Amino acid sequence: MKKTKRFLALALALCLSVGLAACSNSSTPGGSSSPAADGGxxxxxxxxxxxxxxxxxxxxxxxxxxxxxxxxxxxxxxxxxxxxxxxxxxxxxxxxxxxxxxxxxxxxxxxxxxxxxxxxxxxxxxxxxxxxxxxxxxxxxxxxxxxxxxxxxxxxxxxxxxSPFYMGLNLEMLEASGAIDYVNLEGDRTWTTDNFVKMCETLRDSGVATVPGIVYCGGSGGDQGTRALVNNLYSSTIVSDGKWNVDANGVKALELLQSMVSEGALDVGNSMVASDELQNFQKEICAMTFCFGTSNEVSYAPIDDAYTQVAVPFPSDDGVPELEYxxxxxxxxxxxxxxxxxxxxxxxxxxxxxxxxxxxxxxxxxxxxxxxxxxxxxxxxxxxxxxxSWTQYYGPYYNTLDNFATMRNEWFNLLQRVLAGGDAAAEAETFNTNANTVTTG
Amino acid sequence: MATTKAPKRSLVLQRRETVVSYLFLLPALFFFVGFVIYPMVMGVITSFTDASLANGGQGTFIGLSNYIRLFQDKIFWKSALNTIIIVVVSVPCVTAFSLWVGSAIYKMRSGARSFFRCVFYLPVVTGSVAVVVVWKWMYAKYDGLFNYLITAAGGDALPWTESATMAIWCVLIILFTTSIGQPIVLYVAALGNVDSSLVEAAQVDGATNLQVFWKIKWPSVMPTTLYVAIITTINSFQCFALIQLLTRGGPNYSTSTVMYLLYQIAFETEKNFGYADAMGVVLAIVIAIFSAVQFKVMNGGTTE
Structure with a gap:
């Protein structure tokens, strides 16, 4: 009896935990038909x-x-x-x-x-x-x-x-804080990193928003926004010679964000993904979003026209953005x-x-x-x-590069480590190693 | 003649009943084999292969490579440590709190007892997604209930799930609230079944409440405690939906558990089923060991 019970306990434990792992080979999504099973x-x-x-x-x-x-x-x-x-x-x-x-x-x-x-x-x-x-x-x-x-x-x-991905700003908050002076709303609205920093600092000092902006990094959802931000600040690229690579300019951008977070000009969202950040933008908790696009503009439109949303490309040191799309x-x-x-x-x-x-x-x-x-x-x-008009600023498309999914996982973890105070250069090196480690056949 | 025919009829009847019994068991057996045993066996087999999305899940045999990688994987170890923390904290807390609440309410009048049982059981019957969404709002950094109350009282807002040190405690609090419902109901039932004559006799003999509890009630509810401990252990080891919905294993893997990492490896990042299954096998073995130890310790070496 003792042995039987022990065996049953072991079998139960084994069943419960291995079942999930094995379902990748045995289960089908609920409610969908199986074309292959049609037999023709x-x-x-x-x-x-x-x-x-x-x-x-x-x-x-x-x-x-x-x-x-x-x-x-x-x-x-x-x-x-x-x-x-x-x-x-x-x-x-x-x-x-x-x-x-x-x-x-x-x-x-x-x-x-x-x-x-x-x-x-x-x-x-x-x-x-x-x-x-x-x-x-x-x-x-x-x-x-x-x-x-x-x-x-x-x-x-x-x-x-x-369609391109870009940033969204809250016009009324910019005007109320005076940060509007640093934003270009003429022509194709391109602007510089310096002005972006000044805008965030002005928003922080004015206190019109709970936080000026949130660098969300709680998961890979909408991570193209934070990558576009980092890559544009000092015109860096995340791909070099077909490999994932945060280069020296990328490190510089990470260091800038790190200092902005430590000074309160931006905040970090360790448990937030883009949808969380967009909701905070919609609720006017923050004055900007890094994950705007033609679809998110509609999905996260102002409630009862409470504010005016303004689309701008990502800021860059030379004023020429490279947009993700x-x-x-x-x-x-x-x-x-x-x-x-x-x-x-x-x-x-x-x-x-x-x-x-x-x-x-x-x-x-x-x-x-x-x-x-x-x-x-x-x-x-x-x-x-x-x-x-921003299609002229489309950057290189890298989503089809090998290990893209792994890179995305490494990306938000890199942001978490750097924005928690980690050494940007060392963390970027860790990212470069892990994102290029091919682990699947 | 009658005495010789009777056993024959009985044998036929017995055989027929046996066949019917097996027929009744067949549907359950079919699902058990198809959805538990088969995936379990496949999981063990796949853990020795390089099966991944890239090769259609039909990997080739690679021996112990997945297990060797697993023991060299720092993230796996971090996740394993988090899992152990969750189990070590949640199991005693859930068991002790449930017993305490059960002891407090089992003697109450029927209406009051039902009320408390409902209150504590509510998170169990509420969908886990709904529960976590509400908690997520309460933990929210900028407009969450907790930070609202703290700042209203003049304090500084806390980072809750944003902090690598606080996040796992946020997970544990939710796990605790969703885990105590069933044990409380079980303890109320178990305590209600304790022979009252023994309790009265002890009280007449001058036993204190503490002595009554340790000498009479505690041994009586030991089978329930064993069940609660094992089920809570398994649930804690397999904590997944809560983490997926609340923190996604972050910040910086501070809330990643083996179960969550397994899912990430299989379906989100590498899509490496062999490696994920190796994690599943190791997790299963660890759960089995924990359960066996609990069985041994809590039953004082006798399982009968």
Whole structure:
């Protein structure tokens, strides 16, 4: 009896703790269908069934994905589309689980960071046939096109729209504190690091906000904002010779932020990610956000028009920013069924290139079309015209570099260590080592 | 004739009952094997491979490499230390507090007892996400309830989850409040079952309340204490959702636990299932050892 009980206790403990770790190989995301398990592309009606997993880039619960699917199916009665919307919190883990358990969707709407990782690992169908000379000429942006390619040059993502990431400021707080004197609201609004520091100090001294700004570093959510801040302050780059590298100017920027935090000109958010910082901006606890974009402007718009939000590019020592940017696009999983791959590609072209649905879909992403032939989809909108003018400041796109996910984890930990008083140079060296350590096959 | 036929019918009946019993067990057995045993075995096997997203989760055998890396991984050790702190602090606190509350309320009138049971059990039945979101707001640096009260009283706001030294205590407080509900209910039931004649006899003999507790009640509720200790230990070792929602293991890994690190490695950063499974296996072994020690110590070496 004693042995039996002991065995049962051991078995229970083993079951409980190993179960989670092992579920990566055995479980599927709840509520989604399994294309691979269908046993083929067609059903009794002879239709090709495809499953589309979409992050809420067209808006949360907008229903636009289903609208697109219905419109496509009405014009293509040989295809049946199941729409599954996923969110940015659980979606990535659901995708990882689905891919490794052989139940990946046929079609995914996402961004290059994950898509190229899947492509490089061999899960995706190549999209080379969609990148015609006409399309490339229409996009006319080498950097943007290369963000859709895997390390061997294969195209894995078909892009639809793009938009820059930038900073947001609270106009009334700037005016009340006098910090407005340091912000350029003329032309394309570029400004310098010196003025950024003075603006933060003025905001601090005036006390109009609880804190001038928050360098959030509690996780990887929205970390492109803090990277853009660091990289712009002294025109540094995080990639050197294809490796993750915080260079000497990056260290200088980290030291500047460290001193600003210690002097109260900025605050650190050790347990905050971008969404937390954005909420504090929306609640007027801080006067600026480092994670503004076309989508966040809407999601975190002022409540009851309590203040005016102002978009500015990131400040840099030479006044010429290098902005991070978002690319929205589609990929097709290679689930071993050519009919599904073909149907998925047809659907992608319908969403992106159809004369009616293409421009409409771009506008739904609240971003700018990658096709120049679509022209100005926001005619008469001065704000969107300003944001469009910032595309000239797009920096190098590095989200497709190997170890991107590991780098992101190392990034927020680097900020935490430096802003807690750590030696910036030594911590940057630790980052450079850890972010480049390849631990997966 | 009758005496010879009766056992035969009984045997048939017995066999039929046995078959029916197994049929009733079959659905549960199916789920147990499919969702517990199979993943567990796969987890152990995968821990000896380099399975990752990059190779479709179908890694090749690499022997003990994952385990060797694990013992050289400073972050794993930091997470292991945090896990141990959580277990060592939470298990005695939860057990002792539950016993204390249980002792205080089990003699109350039915209505009052139910009220307190409800109050303490509420965090258990409330969704963990809702609980953590509320606590997160209370801990919030700028507009949180705690800092509001502190500053209103003239004090300086505290960094709570922003601080590497305070964050783990913030986690422990939430874990404590969500863990005491079930033990309190169990202790109230266990204490209610203590033979009152023994207590009365001891009191007549002049025993103090403390003596009554240690000599009569404590031995009577020992099986409950053992159960509470083991379940709290396992829950504390597996503390995950709370950390994922509150601190994401930070600041600077100060609240990272083995369970959380395992998830990060498997699904967020490396997507390295082999290494994550190695962590899972080590965690399982540690939990088993802790449970066995608790069993031994709390039952005084006898498990019967």
């Amino acid at each position: 592309s067609g059903d009794a009606s002879g239709k090709t069934k495809i499953t589309w997993w979409a992050f809420p880039t067209f808006g949360v619960d907008s229903g636009y994905e289903q609208e697109l699917a219905d419109a496509f199916m009405a014009a293509n009665d040989d295809v049946e589309i199941e729409v599954v919307t996923i969110n940015f919190t659980d979606g990535p883990a659901q995708l990882t689980t689905a891919i490794t358990s052989g139940t990946a969707p046929d079609l995914l709407f996402d961004a290059p960071g994950r898509i190229i990782e899947y492509g490089n690992a061999g899960y995706l169908a190549d999209m080379n046939d969609l990148f015609t000379d006409e399309f490339k000429a229409d996009v006319n942006n080498e950097g943007l096109l290369s963000s859709c390619q895997g390390r061997d040059g294969t195209y894995y993502m078909y892009p639809i729209s793009s 978002l690319v929205n696009g589609f990929c097709v999983f290679d689930n071993g069924d050519q009919a599904k791959i073909d149907a998925s590609k047809r659907f992608i072209q319908f969403i992106c290139d159809d004369p009616t649905w293409g421009p409409k879909s771009v506008v739904k992403t609240n971003a700018f079309p990658v096709r120049t032939s679509f022209g100005d989809l926001y005619e008469g909108d001065e704000h969107m015209a300003l944001l469009a």
